[in-house]
Amino acid sequence: MSTCRVCAGPVEEFFDFGRQPLSDAFLPPERTEDEFFYRLAVGICQTCTMVQLMEEVPRERMFHEDYPYISRGSAVMRSHFETLARRFLAGELHRPDPFIVEIGCNDGTMLGTVADAGVRHLGVEPSGGVAAMAAQRGVRVRTDFFEASVAADILANDGPADVIYAANTLCHIPYIDSILKGVRELLAPDGVFVFEDPYFADIVERASFDQIYDEHFFLFAGGSVQAMAARHGLELVDVERLAVHGGEVRYTLARPGTRTPSPAVADLLAAERREGLTEPATLRRFGTRVERIRQRLTEVLDDCHARGQRVVGYGATAKSATVLNFCGIGPDRIDFICDTTPAKQGRLTPGSHIPVRGPEAFASPYPPYALLFAWNHADEIMAKETAFRAAGGQWLRYVPEVHLA
Ligand code: SAH
Ligand code: TYD
Numbered sequence: 485m486s487t488c489r490v491c492a493g494p495v496e497e498f499f500d501f502g503r504q505p506l507s508d509a510f511l512p513p514e515r516t517e518d519e520f521f522y523r524l525a526v527g528i529c530q531t532c533t534m535v536q537l538m539e540e541v542p543r544e545r546m547f548h549e550d551y552p553y554i555s556r557g558s559a560v561m562r563s564h565f566e567t568l569a570r571r572f573l574a575g576e577l578h579r580p581d582p583f584i585v586e587i588g589c590n591d592g593t594m595l596g597t598v599a600d601a602g603v604r605h606l607g608v609e610p611s612g613g614v615a616a617m618a619a620q621r622g623v624r625v626r627t628d629f630f631e632a633s634v635a636a637d638i639l640a641n642d643g644p645a646d647v648i649y650a651a652n653t654l655c656h657i658p659y660i661d662s663i664l665k666g667v668r669e670l671l672a673p674d675g676v677f678v679f680e681d682p683y684f685a686d687i688v689e690r691a692s693f694d695q696i697y698d699e700h701f702f703l704f705a706g707g708s709v710q711a712m713a714a715r716h717g718l719e720l721v722d723v724e725r726l727a728v729h730g731g732e733v734r735y736t737l738a739r740p741g742t743r744t745p746s747p748a749v750a751d752l753l754a755a756e757r758r759e760g761l762t763e764p765a766t767l768r769r770f771g772t773r774v775e776r777i778r779q780r781l782t783e784v785l786d787d788c789h790a791r792g793q794r795v796v797g798y799g800a801t802a803k804s805a806t807v808l809n810f811c812g813i814g815p816d817r818i819d820f821i822c823d824t825t826p827a828k829q830g831r832l833t834p835g836s837h838i839p840v841r842g843p844e845a846f847a848s849p850y851p852p853y854a855l856l857f858a859w860n861h862a863d864e865i866m867a868k869e870t871a872f873r874a875a876g877g878q879w880l881r882y883v884p885e886v887h888l889a
């Protein structure tokens with residue numbers, strides 16, 4: 485048992501992935517001995533149903549100068565964020581002297597469009613390397629962890645925010661009470677707090693257990709988010725399901741009574757109840773599927789190895805750390821993983837020590853099998869790697885189950 489980071493209720497564990505490294509700690513080849521490990525296990529609060537990790541990794545270990553993830557690495561995500569920025573500019577920000585704050589702006593992919601429109605904005609981003617990229621892009625950025633004290637400071641300097649936005653960031657923050665306190669203070673009386681994160685119901689449906697790793701501290705659902713918002717004097721007024729990153733929900737919170745809640749909120753909550761999303765039986769079934777995927781995936785890789793068939797990984801995702809370390813897959817099974825991110829190339833994957841190489845390594849020559857770790861970007865990757873299958877290659881996938889394509 486641990487204590488819920490939202491409501492202090494008892495959290496009951498439902499799956500243990502064992503000892504895991506930091507998912508984004510790609511290692512220089514000469515520095516593999518002093519890796520940090522923690523126990524990755526996930527549980528559900530018996531009081532408010534918030535799904536969360538049993539152990540917390542100190543934030544400075546995850547988010548720092550060398551944090552490698554960049555939002556601009558996917559064309560689909562670039563267009564996703566540009567579309568949303570334009571929607572804000574035409575909607576919530578279409579008023580005199582608007583102001584938007586983004587929590588976890590990373591390399592400035594979303595705020596870049598806002599900056600180009602000349603609209604007042606501020607990105608808050610603790611990871612110095614990616615924050616510098618945002619500044620380079622013309623985004624006004626503060627290199628800090630967003631929390632209540634930072635929110636108070638922003639309010640004093642810039643005034644209230646019409647929109648506070650966070651993508652794939654709120655679920656990274658265990659000290660969420662401080663975030664929501666800050667958001668409530670900083671938000672203009674009729675402002676909105678919009679955030680999007682992986683949806684627990686999609687994770688359960690696809691058995692996409694690799695969405696569980698150090699940075700994904702919370703796995704949100706409509707029910708748990710509504711309860712969390714209410715505790716902090718905010719109301720869940722809209723939800724929108726998104727196809728990106730393997731299934732997400734975009735939540736909109738506002739001060740109670742300032743917006744009419746959309747029918748989509750009640751619909752989502754009803755579907756979660758109908759499907760028994762937080763029932764013990766559902767969580768047990770999830771665990772059984774995860775074990776089966778581990779077994780099948782290791783069998784297929786053992787078989788390739790026995791037949792002398794090379795397997796290359798595609799996408800050195802943070803998610804892949806859970807798969808590789810939980811399944812015990814190392815460089816004896818996967819030659820290397822190709823990835824477009826400069827800060828990951830030439831390094832080794834955390835815990836499993838598989839080399840990461842640039843995308844050009846994929847075709848020289850094509851392997852018979854490619855294990856798709858960046859499965860959430862499958863459409864984008866398939867569209868540009870058609871020559872791989874034309875050359876006889878096969879994609880090995882493990883979501884929602886192990887299969888060749
Ligand atoms: N929003 C981007 C980046 C997501 S990665 C996208 O969706 O592509 C998560 C980001 O959150 C990282 O850049 C990390 O440095 C940042 N982060 C972590 N804790 C934070 C905090 N307390 N305040 C602001 N940003 C934070
Ligand atoms: P992503 O799945 O977005 O996130 P996470 O690391 O949180 O699991 O990571 C995608 C990774 O795949 C990222 O390192 C960039 C890489 N990538 C490619 O190498 N080629 C591509 O075409 C795309 C879309 C991503």
Ligand code: ZN
Pocket residue numbers: 488489490491492493529530531532533534
């Ligand atoms: Zn709780």
